[in-house]
Amino acid sequence: MRNAIFLLCLFTLFLSACNQAPSGADAKTDLAPAAAPDDHLRPGYHFTPPSAWMNDPNGMVFHEGEWHLFYQYYPDGNTWGPMHWGHAVSTDLVSWEHLPIALFPDEDGYIFSGSAVEDWRNSSGFGKDGKPPLVAIYTIHDIEGEKAGATDYESQGIAYSTDKGRTWTKYAENPVLPNQGIKDFRDPKVIWDEAHNQWVMTLAAQDRVQFYGSKDLKTWAFLSEWGQNSRNHSGVWECPELFPLTVMESQEASWVLNVSINPGGANGGSGTFYFPGHWDGKEFTPRKQANFTPTDTMNWVDYGRDNYAGVTFSDVPDGRRVFMGWMSNWDYAMQVPTQSWRSAMTIPRDLSLHETDFGVRLHQQPVKELEKLRRNEKNIDLDRLPDGVTIVDLKPLSDNGQIELDLTIDLVDSDAEELYLTFSDESGEHFYRTGYSRKPGVDNAFFTDRRSVGNTAFKDNFAPDRLTVAPRWSNHHELRIRAFLDRTSAEVFFDEGEPVMTDIFFPEAPFTKLTIETYGTTGEGMPAGWGLVKGQIWGLGDKD
């Protein structure tokens, strides 16, 4: 108890030090995270804010050799509050440099989620000395209007920068897109639509997305809306994004619409789904395609609990579509057991579209830049698992739970029905598990399980008593499981990058063991051989 009081005092001292920072453009110039009692829960290679509260990624754009990450930020507290745009840059998607806050709330309202583009033709006229401006497009959330019961309290504004995003000027004639009375009217994501020579804004409008077109980013005209009659309206639609992506196998030009929903996610709370489709410059039409099972007709970007409001970077060279999401869930984000900072972003992921047995599908892979984090490597080459159980000592690879794993498991000639990959601390009692099941009734599904990792009691909907599951979108006899663990999170990429499951958890001690085991019906529940397991496991370093 005395320890708890001491930690509380330390933390109170720490937060009051933060609160003394002046507000305004000079605030938070000391951007290094201060040492805090919950440092052991801070991820080593994921992006986290220097201190305080963070939610959605915003304004992600590649500009003059830098990846810009802005984010919903409340610098004066560790729960959601008046929204700013925090800011960081990276030259390699691995190390992030914290920069001063880019956009502050003002008398018009909070700065909600949105996007940023490089206006390389200077269509907005904000450019200077022949250099293109960066233009941010965001939601102005009039908190007073909301409190007064208005319905038009969200509108869209823009701001621009001509110094590589270091300073920003809000456009004097904001809002550029006023609200006609739709209560939830937010999260503009703008792209340059080359084929139709226009800027296109995708906007969440309560239970649908709306599309607006513009020539100069300042004047917007309604194009169409979509989604009111589509499935899944168990929550409000947020943070939508429309982007082009070529189908790899056929080289067909195609489009994807991502929508975040809260609540109503695949396994509860916040989640993001996608629709492959067509865009004709005015309207979006989803593809008609095969579904996996009659009961699972949604395509989820992530089946884990912790990947929300994710969008992709604008203006990335080489045709890449790089995605990052907020690694938390509105179900419990404000109660997670960290105090001095709250939330991380997912690792950046390359998106690709593929022709599969189940139609055109979106795959994700960790960006290859992350390979530079690899430190110690261990090869796994098992020719049938001895007695169904193999224990890998992770200590020589990593002493802090920062681990990457890439295993291929061949199901051919195997009578096993379940595969478990279990990451645990030394005692083995505290563990995070992922795996595969083809038990009758489950058939062909992946799962994750965080019920037995450390503190789960801070919110009853954090670890309800069931597995987190995802359908398998393949019938191939070889399974691939790639996992990125970072002290308090796991991102698991199955098969060729779909499904994906992202979960956070709060262990007391780092994982030091991986147990690979199989179970089957032969021998009445005794472990059964699985066939070949091959691959690598790495310890991963810190991002700096």
Ligand code: FRU
């Ligand atoms: C999504 C969201 C957005 C909104 C922002 C506010 O998590 O609710 O719709 O712009 O967060 O912080």
